[in-house]
Amino acid sequence: MHYENVLTTCPYCGVGCGVHLQVLDGQVIGVLPANSHPLSEGSLCVKGWNANAFIYHPDRLTAPLIREGDEFREATWDEALSLVAEKLGHVKATHGPDAIGVLTSAKCTNEENYLVQKFARAVIGTNNVDHCARL
Amino acid sequence: MTTDNRLEALREAVAAALADVEGVIALRRTPYGDVAPYLFTDSTEVANLVLEPRYPVPDTLQVIQMAHPEARLGIVLRGCEERGLVETAKHNQVNLNNVRAIGLNCTAEDAEFCRCARPYVGVWVTESVGERVEGVGDARVEAFLALPQEDRLSFWQGVFSHCIKCYACRNICPQCFCEHCALEQDIWVEQGVIPPPFPSFHAVRALHTLGKCVGCRECELACPAEIPLTTLYSLLRRDVQAMFGYETGMDLEATPPFLARLEV
Numbered sequence: 001m002h003y004e005n006v007l008t009t010c011p012y013c014g015v016g017c018g019v020h021l022q023v024l025d026g027q028v029i030g031v032l033p034a035n036s037h038p039l040s041e042g043s044l045c046v047k048g049w050n051a052n053a054f055i056y057h058p059d060r061l062t063a064p065l066i067r068e069g070d071e072f073r074e075a076t077w078d079e080a081l082s083l084v085a086e087k088l089g090h091v092k093a094t095h096g097p098d099a100i101g102v103l104t105s106a107k108c109t110n111e112e113n114y115l116v117q118k119f120a121r122a123v124i125g126t127n128n129v130d131h132c133a134r135l
Numbered sequence: 136m137t138t139d140n141r142l143e144a145l146r147e148a149v150a151a152a153l154a155d156v157e158g159v160i161a162l163r164r165t166p167y168g169d170v171a172p173y174l175f176t177d178s179t180e181v182a183n184l185v186l187e188p189r190y191p192v193p194d195t196l197q198v199i200q201m202a203h204p205e206a207r208l209g210i211v212l213r214g215c216e217e218r219g220l221v222e223t224a225k226h227n228q229v230n231l232n233n234v235r236a237i238g239l240n241c242t243a244e245d246a247e248f249c250r251c252a253r254p255y256v257g258v259w260v261t262e263s264v265g266e267r268v269e270g271v272g273d274a275r276v277e278a279f280l281a282l283p284q285e286d287r288l289s290f291w292q293g294v295f296s297h298c299i300k301c302y303a304c305r306n307i308c309p310q311c312f313c314e315h316c317a318l319e320q321d322i323w324v325e326q327g328v329i330p331p332p333f334p335s336f337h338a339v340r341a342l343h344t345l346g347k348c349v350g351c352r353e354c355e356l357a358c359p360a361e362i363p364l365t366t367l368y369s370l371l372r373r374d375v376q377a378m379f380g381y382e383t384g385m386d387l388e389a390t391p392p393f394l395a396r397l398e399v
Binding site for chain 1: 158160163165167169170172174300301303357359
C-alpha cells in the first residue's frame with residue numbers, strides 16, 4: 001500500500017501551473033493543485049484538473065506510426081526518425097530549406113522550444129519557425 | 136504551544152500511531168520542497184511531516200479505502216476535516232470503524248484566516264495535538280447580511296460572473312462524490328457556456344452540498360476566481376439547521392435530513 005503525490009507541470013499550455021499527480025500503488029488516480037507552487041498558487045483550470053486523463057486512455061499513442069497507403073503501422077523510434085530525416089532531406093535537396101516550416105508547441109519546455117528552433121535554423125537552414133500560441 | 140511544539144507533538148503522535156496502523160495520512164514535504172498528502176508507513180519518514188499548506192486529506196482516505204477496504208489506517212485531521220468525515224461516513228463514502236484519527240487543533244491565526252467558528256476536533260476524535268482556541272465569527276457573512284435584500288442577487292451575479300467553470304469547487308469538495316455529476320448534464324445546466332449559466336450551475340452545486348457541507352473552505356481556497364463560496368454555503372448551512380434542526384458534522388448518529396431511509 002503506497003500513496004504519494006508527485007509534483008509536475010501541467011502539460012496543457014504555456015502557463016506552467018504546478019500539479020500533483022496522485023499515485024496509488026503505482027497508478028495515477030487523479031490530480032491535486034500544488035498549493036505552494038510559486039506560479040499557480042493552488043489554482044488550476046479545467047484542463048489542469050484533468051491533466052491525468054490521457055495517461056491510460058486507450059486512444060493514446062504509445063509508439064510511432066508510419067502511414068502506408070491508408071493504413072498506419074507501428075514502428076520503432078529508430079525507423080520512424082530515419083524516415084523523417086530521409087524525407088526532410090529530400091524536400092530540402094529538391095525545393096530548398098525554405099520549403100520546410102517548423103511548428104513548436106506551448107506544451108514543450110523553453111529548452112525544448114529552443115532546441116527545435118535551433119534545429120530549424122542551424123540544421124535545416126530556414127527561419128520558418130512558428131508557434132501554436134499565435135493561433 | 137508554539138508551532139514548533141505542535142509540529143513535534145504531531146510527529147511523535149504519528150510515529151506512535153504507526154505501531155498500530157498500516158499507514159497514516161498526513162501532509163509531507165517532498166525532497167523537492169513541495170507539500171502534499173502522503174501515506175506515512177515508516178516512522179523514520181515523519182521528519183518530513185508538516186502542518187501546511189492545507190489539502191483535503193479526507194479525500195485521500197476515501198481513495199485509499201476504495202482500493203484497500205480492509206486496511207487499518209491513521210489520519211491527521213483538523214476540526215473541519217473531522218466534521219466533514221462525519222458526513223462522508225453517513226453517506227457511505229468512508230468507513231470510520233477501522234480508522235485511527237489524530238486531531239490537530241488549529242491556531243488562533245488559522246481560525247482567523249478561515250473565519251472558523253470551531254477550530255478544533257472533538258466530535259468523534261479523542262486523540263489530539265495542539266491547544267484548543269476559541270472560534271471566530273465570519274465577517275464576510277455578516278457583511279453580506281448587511282446588504283439590502285434587493286442588492287443580494289446582483290452581489291451573487293457579480294461574483295459568479297468571474298467563474299471559469301474549472302470545476303475546482305466540485306473536484307476538491309470532500310462531500311462531492313456522485314459518479315455522474317448534475318453539473319455536466321444538459322437537463323440541469325446548459326453546457327458549453329462560460330461563465331456557466333447563472334444561477335443554475337451555482338444553485339445546483341449549492342443545493343447538492345445541503346446537509347453535508349461543514350464549511351471546510353476547500354472550495355473557496357481552490358477557486359481561481361476567488362468566489363466567496365463559503366459565504367453562500369454558510370448561509371445554507373444556517374438554513375438547514377433552522378429548518379430541519381440538523382447541524383452538519385456534529386453527530387455521528389443523527390440522520391441527515393436529505394438522506395432517504397427506506398424503512399417501514
